[in-house]
Structures are given as C-alpha cells and as structure tokens.
Amino acid sequence: MLYKADILAICPVAKAAIVDAMVDEGYKGAWERFGVTTPVAQAKFMGQIVHESANLTRLEEKLRYSAKRLCEVWPKRFKSEAMAQPFAFNPQALANKVYGGRLGNDKPGDGYRYRGRGLKQTTGKYNYGQAGKELGLDLVAQPDLLLHANIGFLSGLAYWKEFIGAKAETASVKEITKIVNGGYNGLADRENATERAEDVLSYGTYEREILTETALELLDPGRIVIRELKKGSKGIDVRLLQAQLVELGNTISIDGDFGVNTTNALKEFQVQNELEANGIYDSKTRNALQLSLQEQRLAADPTTTHQAPDLQPEQPPSLPDFPLEAALSLTANIVIGAHGDIMGVNEVQPEKLTKIKRYATVLWGQIKDLGESRETAVALTNLETAIMWATKSVARQAEKHGA
Structure with a gap:
C-alpha cells in the first residue's frame, strides 16, 4: 500500500486526482490483487509509470511534436523534416501514421483511437483488449475509460502483472524499460531501439533509474536512517x-x-x-x-468495517509498553474489532486477510523504527504469530468449503 505521502515523496508534482485514485485503489487492495507488494517491485513500478505519465500529471500520450523532433523519434518513418511536416503538431494524423496497421489496429483511425492512455500509456487495440480482460471492462469499445485516473492506474498494474510479475525482483531497470517501452528512452512507440537518438536513450534510462532508486529508498524502511x-x-x-x-x-x-x-x-x-x-x-x-x-x-479507508459486538474480544492482545503503544494498540484494536479474533477463536474471512496484512505491514514499520531492543523483538514475534494464525484460519476455511 502506498499512501499519499509515499507517492508525493516520490513525485511531488503529481496531480491530486491521480494521487487520490492510487490511494483509493490501494485501500481496495489493488497492489495485492496484482502482486506488486514488495518495496523492490513497487519502486520499479513507480519508476516506470512516473516517467510514462510525465510525473503523474498525464493520462494521455503527448503527440504534439515538431517536424525536427519527429525525425529524431521515428527516424525510420520520417527521413526528413519535409516528410514529417504534415504530421507536426497534428496528434491524430501522427498516431494513425505510426500506430496504424500494427498493435492490433486493423481499421482506419485505430492508431489515434487506441493511442497511449493510462499511467502506463497502454497503446494499440490488442493491448486495450488485454487490459480490459484483466479489469473486466470493454476498453476496446470504450477506450476513453483509461482517462479515468482509477482505471488508468489499474491498467498499469494489470500490465505489470502480465508482463513483469516476478521479474521485478531481479530484473534491472534497463531490462524492465525494454519490456515496458520496447526500448530504453520511455517512448513506447519506438520501433527500433538501436535507431533512437543517444541523448534521448540516455535520458530515458537514467530518469527511470533515478525514479526507481528514490522510490526504493522511500518504500524500504530499512534504507532510511532514522x-x-x-x-x-x-x-x-x-x-x-x-x-x-x-x-x-x-x-x-x-x-x-x-x-x-x-x-x-x-x-x-x-x-x-x-x-x-x-x-x-x-x-x-x-x-x-x-x-x-x-x-x-x-x-479514510473506505473498506473498514466493524464486526458485531459479540465477535469482538473483551480485550485487545497484549503488546509491549514502549513509545508507540498508542499506535500499536490502535492498529491491534482495528484488526481485532474489524475482523474477529485472528488467533483462531473466530474465523477470518478470506477477503479480510489482505487488509490484516496491510495493517500488519504498517505496524511492522512502526516497530522497526524504534530500533533493536528486546521489546521490539517481542513485538515483531507477536505480530508474526498473529499473521500466521490469520493465514491458517483462511486456509482451514478454504479446505472445509472445498475451495
């Protein structure tokens, strides 16, 4: 889960609507749903979408280029400024020229109709269809849905799940950039990476590396010295x-x-x-x-619910007495009060396990902030035990119901 502060620390100029959408979907379990949960994976994901979306400010591809720039970006398509001139500062004509007849675009106008949209800049009818299947939406019939910040964010996660997945843990930023954009300069519509201008290639790759490093420092608590x-x-x-x-x-x-x-x-x-x-x-x-x-x-969490009083334990679980006792007790009470006794007295609903783990992650970071001590070691052990029982409870129910 990335909160507003996390996103703004990575990208201070991000548009409020995009930040709010990412937080909103995060509360609903989007990061867990698409398997982007570790600091490494989240950092590399953020490094890519921040670049693709012009620092989280744009949900639609910029297609307004000068004739000179078109020759630099698409050297195969435009061998001279004279050839590029009709498409300069003409997004519709340009998109139909460079995207037409490929990426699943098989009808006149498809190039512009399925231009880059969303935080990942999904491009082409085929890719719109794939993203739509993952999200349960008909993006081919309604491509402008990707201009909604929530859907634009989810489409990026859907792409990541399908094409990056577990590779995020070990692949370099350069390797992931190649997968995401077909090259190293952040422009998804490049046809041949070897023909890209060297300064653009260096800029795009460098920017992603810096963004990823910044995100990783922020998302991995152990990397920031207290x-x-x-x-x-x-x-x-x-x-x-x-x-x-x-x-x-x-x-x-x-x-x-x-x-x-x-x-x-x-x-x-x-x-x-x-x-x-x-x-x-x-x-x-x-x-x-x-x-x-x-x-x-x-x-602010819209998914927070409360169990009936008879499902709540009389007392919250015992936790060590140290400076963050109030925060620890607050989190423990919410986990217990909202989801039943996670130590196995009451069953944990499968759909609640994600939230329990999310609260536990926040709590874990708070405990780690206190440094190494006997008390923090005990607290972390208690937290691990609670999550273990919650996971076992869900597994028991799945087995009982034949899931």
Missing part, C-alpha cells in the same frame, strides 16, 4: 517528512530541504499535539506524527 531532523537538514528522509506533513493538511514544498516553511509546519504540528514546539523532528514528534497518519489513514 535520525533527528531540523532546520538545515537535507535528504530523502526530509522529503518523506515533508510529504507526510502535506498528507496531514500542510501546503509546504516537498524538496528534501528542511527550511523555514518545514520548520513552521512542524512547530504547528507539535503545538496541536501538545509537544514542545521546537521545530525539531525528534523521536517524540516522529511517534506522534506516525500515530496521526495512522489514525487519518484508517479513518
């Missing part, structure tokens, strides 16, 4: 802090530079939470911020 942040601090952890403050309602820039605006925003948060308003991101402020994010995210 440190005290204050005015003058710089780095990926500052960027994430800024994005989290934005998720909580602030309007500061996400630039990785702890300046005056970040200091003031943090002071405001500290005052609201009855902390010393020193503008320093210390352990107490970090714990309070994580708790606030957790409460807001769980309140």
Whole structure:
C-alpha cells in the first residue's frame, strides 16, 4: 500500500486526482490483487509509470511534436523534416501514421483511437483488449475509460502483472524499460531501439533509474536512517517528512530541504499535539506524527468495517509498553474489532486477510523504527504469530468449503 505521502515523496508534482485514485485503489487492495507488494517491485513500478505519465500529471500520450523532433523519434518513418511536416503538431494524423496497421489496429483511425492512455500509456487495440480482460471492462469499445485516473492506474498494474510479475525482483531497470517501452528512452512507440537518438536513450534510462532508486529508498524502511531532523537538514528522509506533513493538511514544498516553511509546519504540528514546539523532528514528534497518519489513514479507508459486538474480544492482545503503544494498540484494536479474533477463536474471512496484512505491514514499520531492543523483538514475534494464525484460519476455511 502506498499512501499519499509515499507517492508525493516520490513525485511531488503529481496531480491530486491521480494521487487520490492510487490511494483509493490501494485501500481496495489493488497492489495485492496484482502482486506488486514488495518495496523492490513497487519502486520499479513507480519508476516506470512516473516517467510514462510525465510525473503523474498525464493520462494521455503527448503527440504534439515538431517536424525536427519527429525525425529524431521515428527516424525510420520520417527521413526528413519535409516528410514529417504534415504530421507536426497534428496528434491524430501522427498516431494513425505510426500506430496504424500494427498493435492490433486493423481499421482506419485505430492508431489515434487506441493511442497511449493510462499511467502506463497502454497503446494499440490488442493491448486495450488485454487490459480490459484483466479489469473486466470493454476498453476496446470504450477506450476513453483509461482517462479515468482509477482505471488508468489499474491498467498499469494489470500490465505489470502480465508482463513483469516476478521479474521485478531481479530484473534491472534497463531490462524492465525494454519490456515496458520496447526500448530504453520511455517512448513506447519506438520501433527500433538501436535507431533512437543517444541523448534521448540516455535520458530515458537514467530518469527511470533515478525514479526507481528514490522510490526504493522511500518504500524500504530499512534504507532510511532514522535520525533527528531540523532546520538545515537535507535528504530523502526530509522529503518523506515533508510529504507526510502535506498528507496531514500542510501546503509546504516537498524538496528534501528542511527550511523555514518545514520548520513552521512542524512547530504547528507539535503545538496541536501538545509537544514542545521546537521545530525539531525528534523521536517524540516522529511517534506522534506516525500515530496521526495512522489514525487519518484508517479513518479514510473506505473498506473498514466493524464486526458485531459479540465477535469482538473483551480485550485487545497484549503488546509491549514502549513509545508507540498508542499506535500499536490502535492498529491491534482495528484488526481485532474489524475482523474477529485472528488467533483462531473466530474465523477470518478470506477477503479480510489482505487488509490484516496491510495493517500488519504498517505496524511492522512502526516497530522497526524504534530500533533493536528486546521489546521490539517481542513485538515483531507477536505480530508474526498473529499473521500466521490469520493465514491458517483462511486456509482451514478454504479446505472445509472445498475451495
């Protein structure tokens, strides 16, 4: 699950509608549904779609090029600027020229009708059909559905599941770029990678590598060193802090530079939470911020439900007493209250297992933030045990019902 802060830290200029759609579908289990769940896979996925969608700002392919640029992008198609001139700044004519008669496009106008759309820039009638099958939509008949941010995001995940899948864990960014775009420069419509301009090829590959590295640092908690942040601090952890403050309602820039605006925003948060308003991101402020994010995210989760009172245990499970006790108790209560006793007293519904694991992932990160100690080791062991029983409960039910 990627939350608003995660996405904005990776891509600060992302359009709000696209970010909201990604978070909304994430709450519904989209990442789990399509098997993009590890930090490595999510980072590589983000590196690709951020590039494809012009930093999460566009759901439709840009097809307005000068004649000179057309010769650079499609050297086989346009051998001179004179040949390219009729298609310069003419999206419809250009799409029909470069996509017509291929990618499943078999009728006049199909090139433009099935131009790149969605966060992955799905292109061609065949690929529209494949994405539609995975999503249960007739995208061939209704191609503009991919311009809806939610569907545009899901189409990217559907593509990833079919063509990348487990390869995401070991394949290089360059190898994945080749699969996604047919080359290394981020332009899906290139026919022959060896004929692409060297500067464009280098730019496209480099950009994906940087985006992927940034995403991986943010999505893999172990890669960010937990440190005290204050005015003058710089780095990926500052960027994430800024994005989290934005998720909580602030309007500061996400630039990785702890300046005056970040200091003031943090002071405001500290005052609201009855902390010393020193503008320093210390352990107490970090714990309070994580708790606030957790409460807001769980309140926003549209899939959160509550079991009848008789299915709720009298007391939440015992957890160690340490600085994040409030956040730990909150998560434990929601897991137990919403899904029944996951230790096996009550059955866990299969469709709820994904959410339990999602809460556990958040909780795991919070515990790890506390560092190595006997208490955190006990907490992690308890969490692993709870998830094991939840998984076994689902397996038992499947066996009982012959699933």
